[in-house]
Amino acid sequence: MSIRGVSINIQGLGYRYSSRGNPTFSNLRLEARKGEALAIIGRSGCGKSTLLHIIAGLNRPTEGIIEFDGKKVDGPSSRWVMMFQAPHLYPWMKVAQNVGVGLKFARWPEKDKAERVAEALRLVELQDYADVSVQDLSGGQQQRVALARSLVMEPELLLLDEPFSALDAFTRASLQRDVRSIAKRLGFNLIIVTHDIDEAVLMADRAVIMAGSPGKIVTEIEVNLPDPRTRQDAAVQAMRARLMDEFHAAAQVAGTPFTEEAKQEEVIIDA
Ligand SMILES: Nc1ncnc2c1ncn2[C@@H]1O[C@H](COP(=O)(O)OP(=O)(O)O)[C@@H](O)[C@H]1O
Numbered sequence: 478m479s480i481r482g483v484s485i486n487i488q489g490l491g492y493r494y495s496s497r498g499n500p501t502f503s504n505l506r507l508e509a510r511k512g513e514a515l516a517i518i519g520r521s522g523c524g525k526s527t528l529l530h531i532i533a534g535l536n537r538p539t540e541g542i543i544e545f546d547g548k549k550v551d552g553p554s555s556r557w558v559m560m561f562q563a564p565h566l567y568p569w570m571k572v573a574q575n576v577g578v579g580l581k582f583a584r585w586p587e588k589d590k591a592e593r594v595a596e597a598l599r600l601v602e603l604q605d606y607a608d609v610s611v612q613d614l615s616g617g618q619q620q621r622v623a624l625a626r627s628l629v630m631e632p633e634l635l636l637l638d639e640p641f642s643a644l645d646a647f648t649r650a651s652l653q654r655d656v657r658s659i660a661k662r663l664g665f666n667l668i669i670v671t672h673d674i675d676e677a678v679l680m681a682d683r684a685v686i687m688a689g690s691p692g693k694i695v696t697e698i699e700v701n702l703p704d705p706r707t708r709q710d711a712a713v714q715a716m717r718a719r720l721m722d723e724f725h726a727a728a729q730v731a732g733t734p735f736t737e738e739a740k741q742e743e744v745i746i747d748a
């Protein structure tokens with residue numbers, strides 16, 4: 478597969494769900510280099526998913542611009558694809574059929590499609606599962622199928638909205654490592670939305686912290702750590718501690734109301 482990244486330029490971005498309501502965020506600026514893995518960290522409700530949907534072209538911003546390689550984004554595209562917490566597979570299809578579904582819609586010839594699907598399955602280490610029904614797979618394997626289905630389109634940007642939060646810790650760790658290593662090998666951009674600080678440290682080149690209502694980007698930190706990264710590395714733990722401090726400081730700066738939901742989340746963030 479030959480995948481390249483995009484440079485991302487977001488300026489003055491604002492969004493409101495209703496014309497009379499408060500903005501979800503306003504005047505937001507975010508830039509990313511070609512091939513960069515960016516994490517957006519923030520508590521529930523600060524607008525992370527809304528931002529990701531807008532970047533994916535699924536929602537239109539109320540104000541501001543989004544450009545990929547200097548070109549305005551004005552809708553969804555197979556060049557930027559999104560992965561969600563649930564894999565959203567077709568349960569009646571085999572693994573390979575699920576992975577090839579985008580190519581089928583694009584009317585690829587059968588032989589080219591089969592080659593591309595096989596390559597995507599190798600990348601996610603599911604090459605032995607092509608003819609298995611997705612219903613017979615574990616949650617982690619299903620999320621790998623969803624990942625292969627995204628990769629098969631050779632995206633320049635993969636957007637991930639808390640994609641591993643429903644998985645057990647071991648499965649989550651292997652997917653975090655593999656998604657980063659595949660993105661780095663193939664060169665595409667990642668934007669990972671998460672409220673898990675570890676996930677940001679393990680997967681990102683840079684983390685931005687979003688807080689407040691309306692949401693703003695309060696801080697950004699380069700996560701300049703060598704690969705492969707593991708939770709036990711002293712450098713990973715030091716970065717985690719630094720991000721945690723910044724995260725708490727950001728919440729205070731932004732004056733985030735400390736809701737019951739936020740208190741619950743604190744448990745996850747401090748775990
Ligand atoms: N479809 C919607 N209609 C109206 N308000 C929404 C909708 N989706 C989200 N919101 C509100 O927008 C804010 C940001 O939500 P969201 O982007 O989902 O935050 P996050 O992903 O950070 O948890 C929240 O206050 C939420 O209630």
Ligand SMILES: [Mg+2]
Nearest residue numbers: 525526527638
């Ligand atoms: Mg969300």
